[in-house]
Amino acid sequence: MPSDFVTAAVGIGGVVVGALGTLLGARMQARGAHAQADATASSAWAQARNTGQNWMASASAHAYANLITDALALEGMIMFMEADFNRSGHPWWRRTWKPLGYDERWDKYADLAANFVHIRYAASVIEMYGGDPVRERPAELVGEADEMRLLARAWILDPSADPPARDEHVQRLREARSRFAAAARQDLHSATRPTS
Numbered sequence: 001m002p003s004d005f006v007t008a009a010v011g012i013g014g015v016v017v018g019a020l021g022t023l024l025g026a027r028m029q030a031r032g033a034h035a036q037a038d039a040t041a042s043s044a045w046a047q048a049r050n051t052g053q054n055w056m057a058s059a060s061a062h063a064y065a066n067l068i069t070d071a072l073a074l075e076g077m078i079m080f081m082e083a084d085f086n087r088s089g090h091p092w093w094r095r096t097w098k099p100l101g102y103d104e105r106w107d108k109y110a111d112l113a114a115n116f117v118h119i120r121y122a123a124s125v126i127e128m129y130g131g132d133p134v135r136e137r138p139a140e141l142v143g144e145a146d147e148m149r150l151l152a153r154a155w156i157l158d159p160s161a162d163p164p165a166r167d168e169h170v171q172r173l174r175e176a177r178s179r180f181a182a183a184a185r186q187d188l189h190s191a192t193r194p195t196s
Contacts, residue, residue, distance in 0.1 A: 057188065060130055064184040067122035070115055071141060071177045075170055077112045078148050081155060105156045116149045131187035137180040144173040 123138030130138075148169045 056129060060126070060134075061188055063122050063125040063130070064134070064180075064188070067119060067126060067138060067141065068177060068181055068184070070118045070122060071145065071173060071180075074112065074115050074119065074145055074148060075173055075177075077108075077115065078152065078166060078170055078173075081108065081112070081152055081166075102156075109152055109156050112152050113149060116145055119145045130184075131190065133187045133190075134180065134183040137176075137183045141173070141176045141180050144169070144176045148173060 120142055123142045126138045127135055151166065151169055
């Protein structure tokens with residue numbers, strides 16, 4: 001009988017050791033799976049962060065380009081507005097074309113005002129999402145553009161008025177645009193550098 005008892009005890013001991021081995025193996029496997037899940041989550045967060053940074057750089061570049069092209073368009077509109085409104089200073093224009101009528105002048109102003117709204121929208125996006133070097137620059141550009149919009153409105157009301165300030169306003173807008181473009185370049189170059 002003692003040999004049956006010993007055999008049973010050894011069998012039970014083997015089952016217990018086997019069960020403990022299985023539990024320890026499962027625990028080690030769970031730790032490995034948990035470590036792998038942590039590594040996967042960390043990799044996913046890093047990838048999401050990089051994707052977000054790339055999107056931000058792309059959105060910023062798009063907003064910067066919009067602001068610069070809208071400012072260029074505004075410069076062009078203002079440069080030709082005096083000629084469109086009264087053709088003064090250009091005798092051959094007076095002989096060839098007649099000045100725009102009141103409604104046509106307001107149509108030109110509506111185009112200019114719509115362009116100004118685009119400048120304001122792009123500036124708002126840049127002020128919210130732009131990098132530190134450019135956040136202050138759009139306000140200066142918007143201020144110059146608004147002065148030009150008001151100058152254009154004054155020309156609509158009195159197209160025969162001498163626009164001596166036009167060149168000064170255009171020059172100030174160009175300078176503000178150049179300062180903004182330099183800051184945008186600096187921001188875009190810093191955004192494309194790899195981050196650790």
